[in-house]
Amino acid sequence: MKNRFSLSDLDKIYSTHWKKGYGSIAKSEVLFIQKLIEEYRPQNFIEVGMASGISGGSIAQMLDWCGAKTFTSIDYDNTFFGDPTKPNGFLIEKIYQGNNIEVAKLPFTTTLDLSSIGAKFDMGFIDANHQHPWPLIDTLLLYPFLTSRKILIHHDLKLFRRQDIVYGIGPKYLFDQFPERYRITTIEGGQNIFALDMSEIGVERLKNIAMDAFSLPWSLRSPLDESTISGVAKNLENVYGSDLKNLFLKSTGKFNPIP
Ligand SMILES: C[S@@+](CC[C@H](N)C(=O)[O-])C[C@H]1O[C@@H](n2cnc3c(N)ncnc32)[C@H](O)[C@@H]1O
Numbered sequence: 477m478k479n480r481f482s483l484s485d486l487d488k489i490y491s492t493h494w495k496k497g498y499g500s501i502a503k504s505e506v507l508f509i510q511k512l513i514e515e516y517r518p519q520n521f522i523e524v525g526m527a528s529g530i531s532g533g534s535i536a537q538m539l540d541w542c543g544a545k546t547f548t549s550i551d552y553d554n555t556f557f558g559d560p561t562k563p564n565g566f567l568i569e570k571i572y573q574g575n576n577i578e579v580a581k582l583p584f585t586t587t588l589d590l591s592s593i594g595a596k597f598d599m600g601f602i603d604a605n606h607q608h609p610w611p612l613i614d615t616l617l618l619y620p621f622l623t624s625r626k627i628l629i630h631h632d633l634k635l636f637r638r639q640d641i642v643y644g645i646g647p648k649y650l651f652d653q654f655p656e657r658y659r660i661t662t663i664e665g666g667q668n669i670f671a672l673d674m675s676e677i678g679v680e681r682l683k684n685i686a687m688d689a690f691s692l693p694w695s696l697r698s699p700l701d702e703s704t705i706s707g708v709a710k711n712l713e714n715v716y717g718s719d720l721k722n723l724f725l726k727s728t729g730k731f732n733p734i735p
Pocket of ligand 1: 500501525526528529530532550551552557564576585586587601602603605702
């Protein structure tokens with residue numbers, strides 16, 4: 477009985493469902509996530525950035541093969557940017573047709589809303605807003621909801637190299653701030669994906685990494701609005717303390733673009 481994707485399985489899925497402009501992860505990146513799922517056997521997985529659902533459907537299938545329980549995918553929007561006639565996540569149930577995994581698709585949801593989901597996750601995939609400091613914010617806000625092995629996968633490490641105006645440098649800044657021993661990397665597929673093993677990192681170390689990372693120039697196309705700033709600040713204070721909250725607020729004064 478089949479229990480893992482080969483490249484040719486993914487060739488079939490992508491040739492059936494994928495279109496140019498869908499912004500999906502590459503097939504080699506699905507295989508990287510598959511290796512992590514097989515090695516760490518997560519029970520509850522969260523994806524931040526649902527889009528069409530190509531990554532989500534593939535992840536749900538791989539979780540099923542590895543005996544997991546739940547797959548949750550969140551997105552700040554309900555409409556797929558690559559085809560506004562379709563809802564986000566429309567491909568999840570086309571690609572994953574099993575019923576062992578409880579799948580939750582949560583539109584209009586960001587990492588600021590995690591407490592309302594009321595769940596913990598042992599693996600996550602962050603593939604949402606790549607502008608700095610969003611990947612950092614998503615990591616910091618997700619961390620208290622991680623349990624057990626706490627593996628966080630990040631996409632688009634090399635995005636900054638392909639852009640004339642470099643907005644998408646968030647994953648690269650994040651990667652560079654984490655000492656090598658926390659990083660899980662791959663040499664396949666252009667090294668555009670990586671994971672962080674956060675099981676041993678602890679709040680204090682993470683706070684210090686975040687102090688540096690928030691101090692690097694932000695690369696937002698549009699500014700964080702007031703409610704996002706106050707929500708992030710409140711979360712940072714609750715989990716990491718007032719030093720990080722204050723530094724974040726100071727950084728908004730330096731780097732949050734004026735609308
Ligand atoms: C690159 S796409 C995700 C691609 C998807 N993981 C795949 O491989 O098929 C990014 C998605 O993140 C969503 N997004 C952008 N900013 C977000 C945020 N702050 N929180 C949650 N989702 C966000 C967008 O609406 C978009 O659907």
